Amino acid sequence: MRRTPAILILGILVVALASRFSSGFSDATFTSSSASSGTVEAAQDWTAPAVTLANPGTPLQGTVTLSATATDAESGIASVTLQYLAPGASTWTTVCTDTTAPYSCAWATGSLADGSYDLRARAVNGAGYTSLSDSVRTTVANNVVVVLADPGDVVRGNVAMGATVYNGGALPWLVTIQYATAGSTSWKTLCSGLSAPFGCTWSTTSFANDSFDLRAVATSGNTTVTSAVVSDVLVDNLAPTVTMTDPGSPLSGSVTFAASATDAGSGVQQVVLQHLRNGTSTWQTLCTITAEPFSCRVATTTLTDGTYSFRAVATDVAGNTATSAGVTGRVVDNTVSSISVDDPGAYLSGTVTVTAQANSTAGVASVRIQRAATGTSTWTDLCTSTTAPYSCAWDTRTVANGSYDLRAILVDGRGAATTSAVVGARKVDNSTLRAVDVQASNGDGTLGRLDAGDTITLTYSESVAPGSITAGWTGAALPVSLRLRDGNLVGGGNRTDVLDVLRNGNAVQLGSIGLRDDYVKARKTATFNATMTASTVTVDGVGRTVVTIVVGTLASGGGLRTSSVAPTMVWTPSTAATSLGGGACAATPVTESGPADRDL
Numbered sequence: 001m002r003r004t005p006a007i008l009i010l011g012i013l014v015v016a017l018a019s020r021f022s023s024g025f026s027d028a029t030f031t032s033s034s035a036s037s038g039t040v041e042a043a044q045d046w047t048a049p050a051v052t053l054a055n056p057g058t059p060l061q062g063t064v065t066l067s068a069t070a071t072d073a074e075s076g077i078a079s080v081t082l083q084y085l086a087p088g089a090s091t092w093t094t095v096c097t098d099t100t101a102p103y104s105c106a107w108a109t110g111s112l113a114d115g116s117y118d119l120r121a122r123a124v125n126g127a128g129y130t131s132l133s134d135s136v137r138t139t140v141a142n143n144v145v146v147v148l149a150d151p152g153d154v155v156r157g158n159v160a161m162g163a164t165v166y167n168g169g170a171l172p173w174l175v176t177i178q179y180a181t182a183g184s185t186s187w188k189t190l191c192s193g194l195s196a197p198f199g200c201t202w203s204t205t206s207f208a209n210d211s212f213d214l215r216a217v218a219t220s221g222n223t224t225v226t227s228a229v230v231s232d233v234l235v236d237n238l239a240p241t242v243t244m245t246d247p248g249s250p251l252s253g254s255v256t257f258a259a260s261a262t263d264a265g266s267g268v269q270q271v272v273l274q275h276l277r278n279g280t281s282t283w284q285t286l287c288t289i290t291a292e293p294f295s296c297r298v299a300t301t302t303l304t305d306g307t308y309s310f311r312a313v314a315t316d317v318a319g320n321t322a323t324s325a326g327v328t329g330r331v332v333d334n335t336v337s338s339i340s341v342d343d344p345g346a347y348l349s350g351t352v353t354v355t356a357q358a359n360s361t362a363g364v365a366s367v368r369i370q371r372a373a374t375g376t377s378t379w380t381d382l383c384t385s386t387t388a389p390y391s392c393a394w395d396t397r398t399v400a401n402g403s404y405d406l407r408a409i410l411v412d413g414r415g416a417a418t419t420s421a422v423v424g425a426r427k428v429d430n431s432t433l434r435a436v437d438v439q440a441s442n443g444d445g446t447l448g449r450l451d452a453g454d455t456i457t458l459t460y461s462e463s464v465a466p467g468s469i470t471a472g473w474t475g476a477a478l479p480v481s482l483r484l485r486d487g488n489l490v491g492g493g494n495r496t497d498v499l500d501v502l503r504n505g506n507a508v509q510l511g512s513i514g515l516r517d518d519y520v521k522a523r524k525t526a527t528f529n530a531t532m533t534a535s536t537v538t539v540d541g542v543g544r545t546v547v548t549i550v551v552g553t554l555a556s557g558g559g560l561r562t563s564s565v566a567p568t569m570v571w572t573p574s575t576a577a578t579s580l581g582g583g584a585c586a587a588t589p590v591t592e593s594g595p596a597d598r599d600l
Contacts, residue, residue, distance in 0.1 A: 069102075079124050436461050
């Protein structure tokens, strides 16, 4: 993620809150957790610089030149710092800082340990905003060194393995590739006696579905060198399990098609739902889903009326696939009246548009949309509509907070009525206290990777009693633990990793943060030391609590991964948090606002 200074985070927050509650300019002020306050003023340059590191090639020996390009159209470039990350290290080391273009310096590798290094450039513009370049991987080889190629986090079937010997001269080298159960030191031979180009095939089907460490050992005469360990490579040759859910029959209007899928190894990558019309031989795709629930809403009017079979095909991260048994003999018939209610969402507040999809060969005379408390049979009309689109503006503040069912009744041109399926258990919650935004910023660590210095910011709609988040807390800096769990451990799939905040091993009442990507390897958990503070932002005279969590050192676990995508986080707050007046927080999730970026 771009490193975002504190003033920029606060500026974005003030603008977002102002746009939510006013169409004019914001009069937002920032108030700390003490009684003092100050006014925030916007900087002229709100744009971070652009920076790219030139690839110096590989391998590197002696003194080499590192160079970068950096641009900033507003306040200009103040400095560019070139840095490296040594093998096994977690802290970046500065090679030099250059203030004038071309931004370059000499890197003396002779005194460094041989091995794989990451390089990056860090640019600062005249306004003080910072950007990090993408990392470049290279190998320092001033002596004889052997490097094992990384086969990837997850492997299956036959895997090509390869090693490279640098500075080996004309000596005849033989390479052995070894493996050990992850975390152990019991090394065994995978393949041996390899001569240049030092390659072999790893047949993983004879191995347990487990995580392994790998290394290469090169020998020439009495000289032996050993590569760095490629750790936590998951062998997964086990196909997922998948079951197609029966969608019922006959089918008309918009229908939810779904499947259940699990995978004990690398996790489910995707599920494809398919249909086959009787009399044809090729399965066609209904939809492709990459996260649970594995379901999609499909307008059956796009299918030719007839008899169909449905099935699901699941693929895990390793590439193993499984196909469910077919659900056969299901009829699609849109030649008669059909009606369905579009799902307005799991959580509802304020005024919500509820829409129904209706069609009839006899014409649609009217559509009546209704609500009822979940589990009851007393239906109340929201509206009656006679023209498409058939929709109502439902002011949910006119009903008590709680769970509601929705349905629609179509009356066709003949006077016949057709009632839709119920969209059940939609939660109305108009609690004043609710989640407003979640943001994250990179400290000075690896872009797209959770590490020390990263910051997570959670914003409520009004002031929160700190003691309701964790007993005895006043909002002052408090040591906590930040737990990162692989999505497979929480039933969300490998790309739905979750952050939780703990104090003394117990959950802090902040809820959970869904990262929407893969930041830790399959079935892994990592726990970091962290510090939590609460402050207040005042907007239009209303104080809003901001909880800031600063990530510290890794305390336990591991298997961290670096995300290369730009997802949007989702914060699901806990209802145990209360306002200063004792009102409970709404459970409505909130999605990270602003442009998508590489979090953490």
